[in-house]
Amino acid sequence: MNNSVDLSYETKYRELLLEIGAVMESTPDAIYTIDSKGIVLRFNSMLKKILNVDTSKILGKNLKDLKERGIFPENVALLCLEQKKEITLTQKLDDGKHVMISSYPMFKGNEVIFVVTKIRDMTELVQMKNELEQIKRLSSNYYRELKILRKMAESSDVIAQSDAMKNVIDLARRVAQVDTTVLISGESGTGKEVIAKIIHSEGKRKNGPFVKINCGAIPENLLESELFGYAEGSFTGALKKGKPGLFEVATGGTLLLDEIGDLPFLLQVKLLRVLQDSEFYRVGDVAPTKTDVRVIAATNRNLEEMVKKRLFREDLYYRLNVVQITIPPLRERKNDIIPLIYHFISKFNEKYNFNKNINSDAVEMLLDYDWPGNVRELENTIENMLVLSPTNSLSLETVPKSISEKVDLANEHRENARTTTLGTLVASYEKKVINDALENSKDFEEAAKILGVHRTTLLRKLKK
Numbered sequence: 001m002n003n004s005v006d007l008s009y010e011t012k013y014r015e016l017l018l019e020i021g022a023v024m025e026s027t028p029d030a031i032y033t034i035d036s037k038g039i040v041l042r043f044n045s046m047l048k049k050i051l052n053v054d055t056s057k058i059l060g061k062n063l064k065d066l067k068e069r070g071i072f073p074e075n076v077a078l079l080c081l082e083q084k085k086e087i088t089l090t091q092k093l094d095d096g097k098h099v100m101i102s103s104y105p106m107f108k109g110n111e112v113i114f115v116v117t118k119i120r121d122m123t124e125l126v127q128m129k130n131e132l133e134q135i136k137r138l139s140s141n142y143y144r145e146l147k148i149l150r151k152m153a154e155s156s157d158v159i160a161q162s163d164a165m166k167n168v169i170d171l172a173r174r175v176a177q178v179d180t181t182v183l184i185s186g187e188s189g190t191g192k193e194v195i196a197k198i199i200h201s202e203g204k205r206k207n208g209p210f211v212k213i214n215c216g217a218i219p220e221n222l223l224e225s226e227l228f229g230y231a232e233g234s235f236t237g238a239l240k241k242g243k244p245g246l247f248e249v250a251t252g253g254t255l256l257l258d259e260i261g262d263l264p265f266l267l268q269v270k271l272l273r274v275l276q277d278s279e280f281y282r283v284g285d286v287a288p289t290k291t292d293v294r295v296i297a298a299t300n301r302n303l304e305e306m307v308k309k310r311l312f313r314e315d316l317y318y319r320l321n322v323v324q325i326t327i328p329p330l331r332e333r334k335n336d337i338i339p340l341i342y343h344f345i346s347k348f349n350e351k352y353n354f355n356k357n358i359n360s361d362a363v364e365m366l367l368d369y370d371w372p373g374n375v376r377e378l379e380n381t382i383e384n385m386l387v388l389s390p391t392n393s394l395s396l397e398t399v400p401k402s403i404s405e406k407v408d409l410a411n412e413h414r415e416n417a418r419t420t421t422l423g424t425l426v427a428s429y430e431k432k433v434i435n436d437a438l439e440n441s442k443d444f445e446e447a448a449k450i451l452g453v454h455r456t457t458l459l460r461k462l463k464k
């Protein structure tokens with residue numbers, strides 16, 4: 001009877017062990033247990049796979065010894081035993097695997113009787129996490145670059161760092177949306193054509209032609225036929241079929257009349273008519289020609305003054321000046337100078353296949369200059385420096401003499417003005433002190449005494 005009870009216990013015990021073994025094998029994690037003395041009691045087959053340990057050497061052995069002899073790569077279970085609490089940590093093994101190790105203490109009363117440790121191979125997960133992070137980093141880099149590229153494309157390579165220039169571009173973009181005439185004024189080389197192109201390319205006529213004519217560069221007798229064309233056989237040397245003028249060439253687009261202040265008086269009348277009636281007469285023609293052109297006029301002269309002096313027709317001035325955009329000279333928007341310098345360096349590096357840069361002394365010098373020729377002069381200067389510089393770094397020596405001499409001279413004048421002011425102040429104060437001393441003393445001798453100088457010194461100063 002007793003025997004049969006024992007046997008049934010033994011059977012149950014065996015079955016339990018089988019069950020535990022089956023449970024331990026059913027997981028992709030490595031599992032092992034140690035007793036309260038750190039002796040390895042049991043493990044599953046994943047232990048060999050994940051920790052790469054020789055499992056034939058560990059059963060019944062002390063984990064501490066195994067760790068010290070390098071047979072076992074970790075001892076989290078011992079920490080758990082020591083601290084009597086659950087411990088989870090991650091570890092990178094010698095073979096590069098990333099594992100997460102969790103040890104759980106099993107208690108009898110207050111005492112830990114054994115520790116179960118579970119090890120999960122995280123290598124793939126860590127790899128995936130790293131890859132994900134890399135992808136995130138890459139995509140945020142791409143996003144940043146895209147934003148810069150978009151910004152560059154949007155501003156179509158127009159530099160506007162200063163508030164003054166930002167306002168100009170803003171106004172140009174707004175005015176681009178309405179088909180009105182615009183008068184752009186500004187010193188030579190400030191970027192009037194650049195702004196006219198923005199108005200053209202951001203408006204309804206962007207797919208039409210952008211045509212420019214410099215009214216001051218063409219002789220008066222040719223300008224009329226250049227603008228309005230001429231009819232068949234209208235003058236000797238004319239083409240037989242006649243020739244269209246720029247008002248026809250620019251149909252559907254924009255016509256930029258540069259240096260409008262140079263337009264001869266007679267042509268001013270003709271231009272006014274085109275603007276009012278959208279039609280004109282070719283030279284020698286009797287029938288009018290229709291036109292559909294947006295006119296932008298540009299000038300570096302003071303048209304208002306010209307109107308007062310009767311050099312420019314008042315009615316045309318008002319017709320052109322529906323919206324006026326004034327571009328300030330570069331010296332009044334110094335914030336644009338540095339970005340323009342780098343913009344042109346990169347432009348000409350690309351053109352000449354260079355990889356040159358500029359040093360800070362040279363930048364300082366360019367910042368101190370007044371740029372009477374504005375952006376065009378700066379652009380030419382950078383091209384000149386880049387082409388002539390013997391090294392990859394544009395230094396102070398590469399700044400053209402015409403610029404460095406002017407900057408040096410201006411700095412010298414400023415310095416002189418500063419010291420002169422100081423000298424004048426000291427002299428006038430000295431004069432006041434001497435006068436006071438003379439007034440408050442009975443004679444010259446006493447005044448010298450009050451002032452603490454020799455009478456000959458006082459005499460000399462008085463003479464001065």
Ligand SMILES: Nc1ncnc2c1ncn2[C@@H]1O[C@H](COP(=O)(O)OP(=O)(O)OP(=O)(O)O)[C@@H](O)[C@H]1O
Nearest residue numbers: 157158159187188189190191192193194300375376
């Ligand atoms: N804001 C800017 N950003 C980049 N380049 C510019 C800018 N302004 C002007 N430039 C460049 O400077 C040069 C002169 O500009 P632009 O021809 O438009 O000046 P302008 O005022 O029309 O000159 P002009 O009075 O002689 O007709 C051009 O090469 C132009 O590309």
